[in-house]
Amino acid sequence: MLKLERRPQASTAWTYATPLLAVLLTMIAGGLLFAALGKDPFVAIRTIFWDPLFSEFSSFYRPQLLVKGAPLVLIAIGLSFGFRAGIWNIGAEGQYIVGALCGAAVGLAFYPMEARWLILPLMVIAGALGGLLWAMIPGLLKVRFGTNEILVSLMLVYVAENLLAAMALGPLRNPEGMGFPGSRNLSQYESATTWIDRSAGMHWGVVAALIAVIGAYVIMARHILGFQIRLTGQSPRAAAFSGVNPARLVLVCLGTSGALAGLAGMFEVAGPAGQVSIDFNVGYGFTAIIVAFLGRLHPVGILLAGGLMALTYIGGEIAQNQLQLPAAAIQLFQGMLLFFLLAVDVLTHYRVRFQRAEHRPAAKPAAAPEAAE
Amino acid sequence: MDLSTINPALLVASLMVAATPILLAAIGELVVERSGVLNLGVEGMMITGAVCGFIAAVWTQNPWVGFVGAALGGAVLALLFALLTQVLLSNQVATGLALTLFGLGLSALLGQGYIGIRAPTLPRVDLGPLTDLPVVGRILFGQDPMVYLSLLIVAGVWAFLKFSRAGLVLRAVGENHGAAHALGYNVRIVRTCAIAFGGACAGLGGGYLSLVRVPQWTEGMTAGAGWIALAIVVFASWKPWRLLLGAYLFGGVTVLQLNLQAGGLAVPVEYLSMSPYLVTILVLVVMSAGRAPGSLGRTFHASS
Numbered sequence: 001m002l003k004l005e006r007r008p009q010a011s012t013a014w015t016y017a018t019p020l021l022a023v024l025l026t027m028i029a030g031g032l033l034f035a036a037l038g039k040d041p042f043v044a045i046r047t048i049f050w051d052p053l054f055s056e057f058s059s060f061y062r063p064q065l066l067v068k069g070a071p072l073v074l075i076a077i078g079l080s081f082g083f084r085a086g087i088w089n090i091g092a093e094g095q096y097i098v099g100a101l102c103g104a105a106v107g108l109a110f111y112p113m114e115a116r117w118l119i120l121p122l123m124v125i126a127g128a129l130g131g132l133l134w135a136m137i138p139g140l141l142k143v144r145f146g147t148n149e150i151l152v153s154l155m156l157v158y159v160a161e162n163l164l165a166a167m168a169l170g171p172l173r174n175p176e177g178m179g180f181p182g183s184r185n186l187s188q189y190e191s192a193t194t195w196i197d198r199s200a201g202m203h204w205g206v207v208a209a210l211i212a213v214i215g216a217y218v219i220m221a222r223h224i225l226g227f228q229i230r231l232t233g234q235s236p237r238a239a240a241f242s243g244v245n246p247a248r249l250v251l252v253c254l255g256t257s258g259a260l261a262g263l264a265g266m267f268e269v270a271g272p273a274g275q276v277s278i279d280f281n282v283g284y285g286f287t288a289i290i291v292a293f294l295g296r297l298h299p300v301g302i303l304l305a306g307g308l309m310a311l312t313y314i315g316g317e318i319a320q321n322q323l324q325l326p327a328a329a330i331q332l333f334q335g336m337l338l339f340f341l342l343a344v345d346v347l348t349h350y351r352v353r354f355q356r357a358e359h360r361p362a363a364k365p366a367a368a369p370e371a372a373e
Numbered sequence: 374m375d376l377s378t379i380n381p382a383l384l385v386a387s388l389m390v391a392a393t394p395i396l397l398a399a400i401g402e403l404v405v406e407r408s409g410v411l412n413l414g415v416e417g418m419m420i421t422g423a424v425c426g427f428i429a430a431v432w433t434q435n436p437w438v439g440f441v442g443a444a445l446g447g448a449v450l451a452l453l454f455a456l457l458t459q460v461l462l463s464n465q466v467a468t469g470l471a472l473t474l475f476g477l478g479l480s481a482l483l484g485q486g487y488i489g490i491r492a493p494t495l496p497r498v499d500l501g502p503l504t505d506l507p508v509v510g511r512i513l514f515g516q517d518p519m520v521y522l523s524l525l526i527v528a529g530v531w532a533f534l535k536f537s538r539a540g541l542v543l544r545a546v547g548e549n550h551g552a553a554h555a556l557g558y559n560v561r562i563v564r565t566c567a568i569a570f571g572g573a574c575a576g577l578g579g580g581y582l583s584l585v586r587v588p589q590w591t592e593g594m595t596a597g598a599g600w601i602a603l604a605i606v607v608f609a610s611w612k613p614w615r616l617l618l619g620a621y622l623f624g625g626v627t628v629l630q631l632n633l634q635a636g637g638l639a640v641p642v643e644y645l646s647m648s649p650y651l652v653t654i655l656v657l658v659v660m661s662a663g664r665a666p667g668s669l670g671r672t673f674h675a676s677s
Contacts (some may be wrong), residue, residue, distance in 0.1 A: 004462065007673060088466055137654075147657045150413065150466070151604045157648040158597045166643035289470055326485055328592075332478030338471040339453075342463040350462065350674075 004350040013346040019294055019301070022341035023308070029340070030333045039323050047322060048315030048330075061314050063201025067272045068313045070205040071096070071264040075288035077212045077257050078257030080297040083219075085232040085238045087253045089098045091138065091153025092261040093285025094160035095131040099262020100269035101167055102130030108172060108183060116191040123192060123266060124204075129263015134160065139254035145245040147178035149254065161281065168278045187274035194271035205267030209306075212260060216299040225252065249261035261285060309334065384628055389516060390586060392555025393523050394578040394595075398567045399609075399616050400527050407534065407611055408567035409547035409575070409668035413469025414454055415575050416599025417476020422447035422576025422584040424480040429591045431491040439492065440519070440580050447576020450476055455568040459561045477588035477593065488588045495519060496559050516551025519581050522555045524617075526574065531613035543567060547666035550673045560673050575599065597650065603654045608660045618658070626652045 027049075029296040031041030075092045081090045089095075106126040110119045148321035172183040182231055187193045196202040220226035232239040232249055239247065264284065291309050295301030316330030398415050405412050430439025454472050457463045495517040507516070534540040546553040546563045547625025548583070554560050582598070583590050601623060609616035630648045 004674065061434060090470060141654070141658055145658045147654075148604075148607060149655060151600060151607070152654050154600050155597070155604070155654050158650045159647045160644040162647045166641050169643070170641060243467030272583055290474065292468060326482055328478055330478075330483030330484065332475065332482050335471065335478045337465075339457070342468050342471055343457055343461050345463060346461040 003353045005353050006077040007349055007351055010348050016297060017278060017346055019296060019305070019341060020345045021344050022294070022337060023342070025340040026333065029336055032330065034325065037325065037329065039325060042323060044323060046120075046317055047319045048312060048333075051318055052311055052314045052356060061318070063199065064312050064314045065096065065307065066201035066206045067203070069306045069310035070203070070209045071268055071284045072288050072291045072309055073209040074205065074212055074264040074267075075257075075285055076291035076295065076302045076306060077216045077294045077299060078260030079288055080216065080295070080299070080302060081229060081256050082253035083233075083292055084297050085249055085253055085263050087250055088150045089138070089153050089257045091135070091155075091157045091285070092257060093281055093283065094153070094157035095134045095258040095261035096268075096285045097157075097160040097264035097281050098134040098261075098265070099127040099131035100169055100265030100273075101164060101276065102262070103127030103171070103266030104183060104269045105167075106174060106184060107186050107189065107270055110191065111184060111189060114191050119191045120194070120204075123270060124263065125306045127262045127266025128259040129262070129319075131265065132259040134262070135254045135258020136251070137163065139258075142254075143250055149250070151256075157285070164276070164280060168276050168280070170283055172276050174275075181278055183276040185274045186270040188274075192270050194267045198349055198357075200292050203267060203271040204369060205264060205271065208263055208267065209303075213303050215297045217300075222297065229253065243310065244333050249314040261288075286316060290334055293338060293341055294359045374435025375670060384625075384632065384633045386516070388621060388624040388628040389520055390624075391627045392620040393520050394586060395598055395602045395605060396421050396523050396620035397526065397578035397581060398575040398599055400523075400530055400613065401578075401618055402531060402602055402606050403609070403611060403613065404534075404574075405567050405571035406544070406606055406669055407547045407666055408543050408564050408667050409550055409671065409673075410458065410568060411465045411670040412451070412454055412472070412562050412568060412571060413466060413471065413603065414450070414599075415475065415571075415602050416445040416597065417452045417473035417593055418459055418572045419476075419579035419599040419602075420480040421450050421476045421483075421584070421597045422579030422591070423594060424467050424484040424487070424579075424590060425576065426580030427487055427492050427583040428483065431490060436493050436495045436612035437510035440577060441577040441585050442578025442671075444573040444582075446577065448573040450479075451572020452565070453576070454572070455565040458672070459565055459568075462674055465672070467671050473645045474601070479537060484590050485594065488498070488592075492584055492588055492590075495585050497554045501582055518576075518586055519585060523577075523581075527613050527617050534613070543641070544611045544666075547668055550668045550671070554675055560675075564673075575602070578602070599644065601649070601653050604657055608656050610660070610664065610665065611666065622656075623649065623652065 011074060027045055031045055036042040040372070052058060052065065075096065079175060081087060103123040103126050106123045113119070134156060135153070138147070138149040139312035141147040141152055142149045168181045168183065171233060174182060174184045176179070187195060194204045196204065220230070228244045230238065231242065232246070233245055236246070237358045269276060269280065287309060291302060291305045295303070296309070312330060312334060314344060316325070316327070316333070319325040320327055378662065398419050422443040426439040426443025429442025430436050433439070450472065454468055457468045458465050497517050525587070534544060542553070542558055543563055545556070546558060546560050550560045561649055579595060582594060587594065605616060605619040605623060608619040627649050630645045634642050635647050
């Protein structure tokens with residue numbers, strides 16, 4: 001009989017090993033899935049994980065890694081702050097959209113003025129503010145009325161999607177677009193584009209993601225805020241006694257993640273995506289949740305996890321074109337990764353013991369005073 | 374704009390149809406949460422139920438088999454959640470999110486060949502003269518069978534929680550799992566059963582969407598209905614009859630909004646489509662005073 005025994009402290013070795021184990025298990029399960037779909041599993045796995053990096057066309061795919069990875073890392077870094085403190089912002093997708101709308105609106109307002117030194121910084125500020133304010137809605141409602149931030153932030157994703165459609169069809173529509181929905185192309189507007197070097201996949205979002213990783217590392221490891229976040233996550237009561245203001249922490253965590261998601265959206269809309277369109281958002285806000293957990297909510301881990309997840313996006317597209325693997329299979333693949341990660345995480349906090357069945361009645365305590373938490 | 378085109382009796386009749394998927398999903402989640410488990414994967418289970426039900430109905434050309442398939446699909450996915458949270462002791466919030474992401478991917482994959490076809494749908498009940506009664510006839514006696522079934526489930530859950538011994542055990546496990554364990558109840562088994570029931574109900578709700586309400590399969594067709602169901606459980610303070618009220622209130626907003634769109638109100642459609650979500654937020658703000666089950670969302674491990 002297998003029995004789980006709680007470890008006094010989380011195992012360090014397993015903390016590092018579980019994400020790798022989860023990736024491995026996902027590859028196996030994914031291989032089975034691809035085989036069930038009638039594809040050669042080894043070819044499929046190689047197409048997804050190997051070809052984008054090392055095949056003969058990799059010089060074409062590698063820049064894409066930066067393009068897809070940057071928003072994931074940027075959003076996931078923000079989310080990790082809240083997740084560590086037990087504050088669940090799962091509406092990053094909405095904050096991403098609103099950030100993009102605000103950034104694009106500022107850029108479009110200046111069109112066709114030529115002043116990159118002014119317009120781009122203003123767009124950055126607008127994007128961050130847009131995401132921040134959108135995230136403040138669940139934050140303030142939680143602090144003031146005690147509403148559940150999970151549900152409110154998620155509802156706001158659907159509101160933001162409708163807002164995006166309204167904007168793409170209405171106020172932000174390209175006046176010279178011959179009636180087609182969608183705004184002017186910002187990536188072709190010199191003063192507003194976030195591209196630095198399009199052929200290398202470099203845009204300001206990549207730079208911002210790297211800055212965010214370093215900043216988050218410093219805050220988590222060295223700053224009092226990082227200490228308060230970690231303390232609140234592990235023991236809210238202890239945090240309250242040590243003088244942490246929970247309301248302030250909620251607003252700071254939600255605000256940070258909102259601002260970073262908004263930034264990600266703004267960099268995307270004025271660079272890789274180019275314009276505000278109805279189908280502008282592709283689910284980065286939700287995939288970033290997987291990235292945050294896969295990276296163990298640690299900045300460096302998130303950077304690596306973001307790279308891996310970007311790889312599955314690109315490899316997935318290649319597999320779609322070359323092997324006719326359905327797009328949904330990749331989505332399922334990403335979902336499976338999070339599942340396996342959560343499943344093997346039990347090894348970090350518990351030790352698996354073998355126990356003979358006949359000892360059980362004696363070993364069973366008369367009363368378990370409190371559940372493990 | 375012409376508001377006179379909106380017929381109040383038809384409005385009430387159609388709000389019941391609009392509310393039924395959410396009502397089904399919410400009553401399942403209510404039982405799950407009363408047992409102390411927070412399953413945020415309702416959206417994932419609903420959409421899986423929607424696609425499983427649709428496939429089963431298309432294959433057999435029988436909507437009832439479709440609903441059984443929908444319930445099974447939802448329940449199987451829920452058991453995956455039970456395995457992770459009850460056996461492998463994972464964090465319930467994160468696992469619920471994973472379940473939703475997984476369910477959305479799974480349903481999109483399963484439903485690939487089924488886009489654009491029609492499934493056999495449920496006919497409305499026709500009780501002859503009763504259904505022909507003015508106003509109330511269409512509302513009370515002219516719905517499809519699933520609407521009545523959903524009301525029966527609500528009543529059944531209410532009676533189960535209030536009067537039965539098993540319901541008492543379930544509530545005990547939800548209020549204080551340590552004490553329930555000490556009394557000799559198997560916390561894990563009770564919770565696993567509750568989770569499976571919640572999954573089956575969410576699956577039924579999804580099946581109702583793809584088989585009756587729409588009735589077609591499209592990717593991501595639940596469009597947040599599962600999350601709204603979660604919100605309605607909070608709104609109802611974990612009480613079955615208030616849940617019914619909340620779901621119908623919500624159905625009313627949805628239907629009214631659709632009617633206003635059709636009636637040609639001078640507001641862009643997108644702003645009207647936002648209203649159900651905004652109303653949900655508003656409702657959460659106004660009604661967040663209820664008391665949640667004591668052990669809600671906490672992991673149980675019988676450690677000595």
